Amino acid sequence: MNLNTLSLINYKNFDSQTFEFDSKINCFVGANGVGKTNVLDAIYHLSFGKSYFNPIATQNIKHDEDFFVVDGVFEKEDRTEKIVVSLKKGQKKLIKRNGKPYEKFSDHIGFIPLVMISPADRDLIIEGSETRRKFIDSVISQSDKNYLNNLINYNKVLSQRNALLKYFALNNTFNAQTLQVYNEQLQTYGTEIFNTRHVFLETFIPIFKQRYDAISNNKEDVSLSYKSDLFDNDLNTLLKENINKDKALQYTSVGIHKDDLNFEIDTFPIKKFGSQGQQKSFLVALKLAQFDFIKQQSGVPPILLLDDIFDKLDENRVAQIIELVDNKHFGQLFISDTHADRTENVVKQTHQSYKIFKL
Numbered sequence: 520m521n522l523n524t525l526s527l528i529n530y531k532n533f534d535s536q537t538f539e540f541d542s543k544i545n546c547f548v549g550a551n552g553v554g555k556t557n558v559l560d561a562i563y564h565l566s567f568g569k570s571y572f573n574p575i576a577t578q579n580i581k582h583d584e585d586f587f588v589v590d591g592v593f594e595k596e597d598r599t600e601k602i603v604v605s606l607k608k609g610q611k612k613l614i615k616r617n618g619k620p621y622e623k624f625s626d627h628i629g630f631i632p633l634v635m636i637s638p639a640d641r642d643l644i645i646e647g648s649e650t651r652r653k654f655i656d657s658v659i660s661q662s663d664k665n666y667l668n669n670l671i672n673y674n675k676v677l678s679q680r681n682a683l684l685k686y687f688a689l690n691n692t693f694n695a696q697t698l699q700v701y702n703e704q705l706q707t708y709g710t711e712i713f714n715t716r717h718v719f720l721e722t723f724i725p726i727f728k729q730r731y732d733a734i735s736n737n738k739e740d741v742s743l744s745y746k747s748d749l750f751d752n753d754l755n756t757l758l759k760e761n762i763n764k765d766k767a768l769q770y771t772s773v774g775i776h777k778d779d780l781n782f783e784i785d786t787f788p789i790k791k792f793g794s795q796g797q798q799k800s801f802l803v804a805l806k807l808a809q810f811d812f813i814k815q816q817s818g819v820p821p822i823l824l825l826d827d828i829f830d831k832l833d834e835n836r837v838a839q840i841i842e843l844v845d846n847k848h849f850g851q852l853f854i855s856d857t858h859a860d861r862t863e864n865v866v867k868q869t870h871q872s873y874k875i876f877k878l
């Protein structure tokens with residue numbers, strides 16, 4: 520699967536621009552702030568219908584304009600697929616495939632498999648557990664529609680249960696039966712989500728370790744493990760056990776919405792004890808494992824976006840990453856870098872066709 524053409528109108532710092540891409544490697548080079556990351560984010564929009572960096576959709580419209588259009592022409596299994604994402608201020612965002620708007624954006628997820636590796640991934644290490652759950656969810660959702668539906672349903676019931684707990688507290692009342700209806704629904708959706716995450720991580724963790732060992736040349740031992748309340752008991756029992764706590768807090772304190780991943784290096788948390796280069800290697804390994812997993816599930820290599828990934832990595836690690844890219848396992852690649860020479864040297868070594876865009 521390839522992105523052949525990308526056209527932007529009023530997207531962030533671009534007013535009107537069209538790119539014709541190489542089917543293998545495309546590099547965007549230029550000084551800080553010229554828009555290299557913005558082009559990658561536009562490509563991300565075509566896969567996920569939203570920005571990787573800015574959750575406020577209207578802030579992706581060029582300043583002083585009132586709409587943006589991101590238009591991509593892909594080649595997928597010998598067919599041409601035109602994806603257009605557009606947003607006008609005051610209106611709902613539109614995602615169209617070959618001219619036909621999607622009613623539910625979730626139907627588009629997975630159609631253009633894509634993985635972004637960016638310095639912003641550091642949030643996965645430094646931020647709270649929600650960021651790591653979102654990561655797991657986005658990896659699984661790209662190949663499992665049922666999972667995405669369970670997640671949507673779980674979150675709906677969870678907010679209803681939380682609203683009910685608030686209502687009880689405000690009105691000084693309690694009704695165990697109504698609460699039980701929600702508990703049972705959470706149990707149904709939550710158990711499926713837990714099982715899917717568990718099975719997914721059993722496949723994913725060994726892939727991740729392999730990737731890390733290759734990047735670091737087996738220099739350090741890293742581990743990734745799954746933390747969930749549901750390892751202790753079934754969700755219905757846990758909800759019942761924690762009812763007094765939930766009444767006091769006025770929200771649901773146990774469930775798969777509290778799941779987390781532990782990231783460790785040589786048995787210590789990587790957040791506190793990993794160097795910047797080790798943390799970056801960890802994140803790159805995590806994302807390359809995401810790439811491998813999606814490829815395994817969908818049979819096609821996802822588009823890979825590498826935003827500024829060479830900084831902070833020593834030459835050996837950069838060489839390792841490029842060696843990984845330098846084989847048939849990968850599909851189309853987009854790279855952004857401030858150092859034009861470094862990028863050109865690196866991509867030349869891969870002996871693949873490439874295009875360099877100087878922004």
Ligand SMILES: Nc1ncnc2c1ncn2[C@@H]1O[C@H](COP(=O)(O)OP(=O)(O)OP(=O)(O)O)[C@@H](O)[C@H]1O
Nearest residue numbers: 531532551552553554555556557578579580581582
């Ligand atoms: N909505 C917007 N309207 C106009 N310009 C915007 C908008 N959002 C971001 N920008 C501009 O985009 C530029 C940043 O672009 P981008 O992050 O792609 O830079 P970059 O080339 O990747 O730089 P670096 O090398 O520093 O990572 C900034 O100049 C910023 O002001």
